[in-house]
Amino acid sequence: MIPKSYALNLANPTGSLEAYIQAAGQIPMLEPGEERELAERLQQEGDLKAAQRLVMSHLRFVIHVARGYSGYGLAQADLIQEGNVGLMKAVKRFDPTMNVRLVSFAVHWIRAEIHEFILRNWRVVKLAKTKSQRKLFFNLRKNKKHLGWFSQEEVEAVAKDLNVPQETVLEMEKRMSGQDTPFDGYNDSSDDDDYTPSPAGYLQDNSHEPSIVLEKENSEAHDSEKLAQALETLDDRSRDIMQQRWLSEKKLTLHDLAAKYNVSAERIRQLEQNAMKKMKANLVA
Numbered sequence: 001m002i003p004k005s006y007a008l009n010l011a012n013p014t015g016s017l018e019a020y021i022q023a024a025g026q027i028p029m030l031e032p033g034e035e036r037e038l039a040e041r042l043q044q045e046g047d048l049k050a051a052q053r054l055v056m057s058h059l060r061f062v063i064h065v066a067r068g069y070s071g072y073g074l075a076q077a078d079l080i081q082e083g084n085v086g087l088m089k090a091v092k093r094f095d096p097t098m099n100v101r102l103v104s105f106a107v108h109w110i111r112a113e114i115h116e117f118i119l120r121n122w123r124v125v126k127l128a129k130t131k132s133q134r135k136l137f138f139n140l141r142k143n144k145k146h147l148g149w150f151s152q153e154e155v156e157a158v159a160k161d162l163n164v165p166q167e168t169v170l171e172m173e174k175r176m177s178g179q180d181t182p183f184d185g186y187n188d189s190s191d192d193d194d195y196t197p198s199p200a201g202y203l204q205d206n207s208h209e210p211s212i213v214l215e216k217e218n219s220e221a222h223d224s225e226k227l228a229q230a231l232e233t234l235d236d237r238s239r240d241i242m243q244q245r246w247l248s249e250k251k252l253t254l255h256d257l258a259a260k261y262n263v264s265a266e267r268i269r270q271l272e273q274n275a276m277k278k279m280k281a282n283l284v285a
Contacts, residue, residue, distance in 0.1 A: 017077050024059035032101065039096035054091045054102060055084075061103055062087050065110050074121060079114055086113030230279040237261065238275040245272060 030038070030053070038054050041047040062083040069079050090106035098105075159166045231239050244252040254265040254272075261268070 017080075020077075020080075021063055024063060027056050027059060030054070030057045035102055036096045039094050039102070042091070042094075043096065051088075051091055054094070055088055058087055058091075058103060058106060059084070061106070062110055065107065066114065069114055069118065074118065078117065082113045082117040083110045086110035089113070226283055227279075230282040233278060233282055234275050238271055238278075241268060241272055242275050242279070 038050040041050040066079040066083045086109040090109035159169050254268045257268045258265040
């Protein structure tokens with residue numbers, strides 16, 4: 001049996017993180033035979049106490065994995081919490097007949113949960129949309145501990161290895177080198193001199209401010225009126241070409257208009273350019 005002092009909140013390490021880590025480190029590791037017996041009881045009988053012992057005995061391993069992601073600027077307790085979720089998923093799916101230790105099976109589930117948590121919560125990785133770009137993100141972050149800026153040779157090697165453009169490698173590296181400022185972050189310093197306001201403290205949303213909305217509507221109406229006047233200065237054929245090429249929902253190509261007016265596509269292009277010059281002169285007048 002696990003002593004009562006080891007009864008930790010598995011999914012949410014609250015309170016003192018140091019105390020949680022210390023308590024998790026005191027939980028005895030399981031012997032291979034004991035681990036197999038517990039896994040069989042869980043698989044065959046649905047024994048939740050067996051599942052609890054399997055989870056509890058591997059909490060220290062989750063902490064070890066979570067520490068590897070400390071460079072992302074996210075709370076260590078949150079990383080451990082997500083890793084614990086992955087551990088519990090692994091315990092639920094663990095098959096003792098495969099003759100592998102639970103720790104080897106669980107590491108993939110633990111890392112997968114932590115990766116998803118980071119991808120949901122770190123702004124910079126919104127750049128990483130494809131599987132290759134996500135792999136690039138985590139590889140770059142890992143290598144940043146012992147590499148400065150990549151040399152051109154390293155950029156080429158990483159891009160080739162992960163099958164992404166070199167520009168993507170450089171862009172990701174550039175974004176990862178900057179500080180990720182939360183939009184509505186907080187400052188827990190008691191010294192006002194150290195206070196740095198978050199963007200929410202000084203950015204304004206003027207998109208619905210009445211005077212700006214009215215000004216925008218007036219400007220759009222004025223622009224539409226000027227455009228209509230400029231079109232009226234064109235001859236019928238040139239006006240039709242401009243409307244069909246730029247203003248209609250279903251726009252026609254040069255070849256479509258050439259067939260309509262029984263001239264070459266090059267002639268239509270010349271008429272279009274001349275009409276644009278004339279309209280521009282009227283719009284800026």
